[in-house]
Amino acid sequence: MIEVYAPASIGNFTVGFDSLGAALAPIDGSLLGDVVTICEAPRDEFICSGEYAHKLPSDANENLAYQCLVHFRTHVAPNMPAVKLELKKNLPIGSGLGSSACSVVAAFAALDKFAQTNLSQVELIELMADFEGLVSGGRHYDNITPCYLGGLQLTGDLIPNKSIALPVDENWYYVAAFPGFSLNTAKARSVLPKELSMHAGVEFAQRLSAFSSLLLTSRFDEALCIMQDNIAEPHRAPLINGFDQAKLSLPELGAEVVSISGAGPTLFSVCKTLEAAEQCAQWLEENYINEQGFCHICKLDNDGTRQLNVL
Ligand SMILES: Nc1ncnc2c1ncn2[C@@H]1O[C@H](COP(=O)(O)OP(=O)(O)OP(=O)(O)O)[C@@H](O)[C@H]1O
Ligand SMILES: N[C@@H](CCO)C(=O)O
Known part of the structure; x- marks a missing residue:
């Protein structure tokens, strides 16, 4: 089984509308983000659990994490064995914490690891941004790249490899x-x-x-x-x-x-x-x-x- 965690993030880090985002780690050591687990199964199966699962549509076809699985199987890894994919939806929806990005990033990162497809950083970020764009009313990377890469990321199509990490004061x-x-x-x-x-x-x-x-x-x-x-x-x-x-x-x-x-x-x-x-x-x-x-x-x-x- 593969279990992947993706952290919450702050998009529009004040000065960088759609261009600057930061991943968050609570100092009490708790995890603030979604988790996706994948294991082999007789046929494809999707489960959505976790504190905020009931806030999402009950139809799997409307869940971004399941849409990622369908897309990955169809366009990236047609020979991948059947899987059970579980999304633990730990972030509230429509929160400003990059909730949809969290599910999409965790799902694609887990699928890439499970199927050993070794997609490049840019290929993965592109795929993730496509799906984030489906629900948010605009394609932007400022939740996707900090969630995926961590830290504070200056991010966008003009940026080499879509993202550049910026340092911050460690006391902040x-x-x-x-x-x-x-x-x-x-x-x-x-x-x-x-x-x-x-x-x-x-x-x-x-x-x-x-x-x-x-x-x-x-x-x-x-x-x-x-x-x-x-x-x-x-x-x-x-x-x-x-x-x-x-x-x-x-x-x-x-x-x-x-x-x-x-x-x-x-x-x-x-x-x-x-x-x-x-x-x-x-x-x-x-x-x-x-x-x-x-x-x-x-x-x-x-x-x-x-x-x-x-x-
Ligand atoms: N796994 C998922 N996680 C989050 N939202 C999902 C998921 N699957 C489908 N959705 C739908 O996508 C939409 C997400 O809404 P919205 O973009 O406002 O949330 P958000 O990602 O939490 O926002 P933000 O990026 O500001 O934190 C909702 O309509 C929700 O039902
Ligand atoms: N940059 C995005 C972040 C929210 O997903 C916005 O402000 O709409």
């Missing part, structure tokens, strides 16, 4: 709070402007290139100072109850940055000390999340998608 903590309600990514994309002004385009390019250059030259505090999302956040904040209040309150508790993770409604903040992260987490637990929500203090997950065991 990331507080991720899922408020407990869903926001559909396609809906959150539909509220964005279709065009940017010349000024906004130039500013976006300057901010993303300056941020990347500052990280690559270890000027981390200066990078933090320009971490701001002027592209998506102003349009999406009104869709997220409590976001504006959190944006005002968390800096007083030591948050350096407060923004929306991916398409939302998960909020994330960056803190320079564990003490500040803990204070922000406590405020978020008391004021931002409901009974279905959760909050994690995280570091970056530098391992990305990985095999948990081979039996």
